[in-house]
Amino acid sequence: MFILSLILGIISFIAVLALHIKIWRIKKPQNEIVFLLFLFIIFPFLFLIFIFFINIFKNFTDNNILFSVFLLYFSLSCAYIQTYPAARANAPSLQIVYFIYKSGEKGLSEEEIIAKFSLNKLVYERVEDLIKESFIYQQDNSILLTQKGKVLANIFYIYRKLYGLEVGQG
Amino acid sequence: MNKTTFSLLFLLFSPLILMGFHIIFVRLNKKFFKLKISNQNTVIFCELILNIPIIFIFYLLNKSFSAVTYAFFVYNSLGYAYFHFFNMSETARRIKILLEIRKNKILKIENLTNDYQSDFMIKTRLQRLIELKNILLKAKFYFLQLS
Numbered sequence: 001m002f003i004l005s006l007i008l009g010i011i012s013f014i015a016v017l018a019l020h021i022k023i024w025r026i027k028k029p030q031n032e033i034v035f036l037l038f039l040f041i042i043f044p045f046l047f048l049i050f051i052f053f054i055n056i057f058k059n060f061t062d063n064n065i066l067f068s069v070f071l072l073y074f075s076l077s078c079a080y081i082q083t084y085p086a087a088r089a090n091a092p093s094l095q096i097v098y099f100i101y102k103s104g105e106k107g108l109s110e111e112e113i114i115a116k117f118s119l120n121k122l123v124y125e126r127v128e129d130l131i132k133e134s135f136i137y138q139q140d141n142s143i144l145l146t147q148k149g150k151v152l153a154n155i156f157y158i159y160r161k162l163y164g165l166e167v168g169q170g
Numbered sequence: 171m172n173k174t175t176f177s178l179l180f181l182l183f184s185p186l187i188l189m190g191f192h193i194i195f196v197r198l199n200k201k202f203f204k205l206k207i208s209n210q211n212t213v214i215f216c217e218l219i220l221n222i223p224i225i226f227i228f229y230l231l232n233k234s235f236s237a238v239t240y241a242f243f244v245y246n247s248l249g250y251a252y253f254h255f256f257n258m259s260e261t262a263r264r265i266k267i268l269l270e271i272r273k274n275k276i277l278k279i280e281n282l283t284n285d286y287q288s289d290f291m292i293k294t295r296l297q298r299l300i301e302l303k304n305i306l307l308k309a310k311f312y313f314l315q316l317s
Contacts, residue, residue, distance in 0.1 A: 001174070002236035006243065064174045071178055072240065075247035082254035093261070093295045100305055100312050107311030110296065114289045122291055123282060126263045135268060142276050145268065153272040156265050163196045165209065167269045 001065060009072025016040055017080070031133065036084060040077040044070070092122060177231035181241060184224050185248045192216040208301040213256045217249040261298070
């Protein structure tokens, strides 16, 4: 059973990934993360429920096979969705590694690395992203949390508290 | 509920087991072990070490090697997603900004950059990359760590 689940789970993931690439090449959605969630998780989940219902009446396969295929597909999708924002947002750590890689055997000093980044790019771009995604809003020269932003900030605050950790350094 | 369904549910909830284990490990380390290990390495260690009991339990319930391969893929994909979630709370600039505003209720944009200087951000990241053994520092120059 699990060999079949492995094959079908991986094929399903590749099929949705191909669809994702196709859509992005035609037109990149404004809110990419929400769109990814719908494409990779919510629509396939609704499809799974639909298949489960059909299976109750037609009984064409074992429900455990459906469950195991979806579970593998779901886990691969979660891993992909979590990787996507880091790749998309030009994560500074990835950029640092790239710059060091490009410097080859010469290497890079701390000053040279710092010179490649600007505060404007590192902070203001993220502030703009947060405004665009309605997590914060601007009032004169200040920024405040929206209701959606408060929820997200509270989730991460409580999450860090669970571990007894201070707020991350960003 | 048969064994297979139970084992699949067990895999589905394995990130919660990982989270519980990770919380306990971080708290114990802070209080008793006092190991000098970065937060990111801690989560990687917890994720990897839990492969053993989770895959073993899945094997006991299904008794096949294809089940072991399946459990390996599912658990590690979910574990990888969990790592990214934790890492987001640790390193993401957006989360840091949200939490700064949460603390102050309202924040002037120039104040945000006061305690979030770019050289501090880069130094923090260089330190993390060294701890994760992605890069190394030799005579004041950074190089990729190839092995």
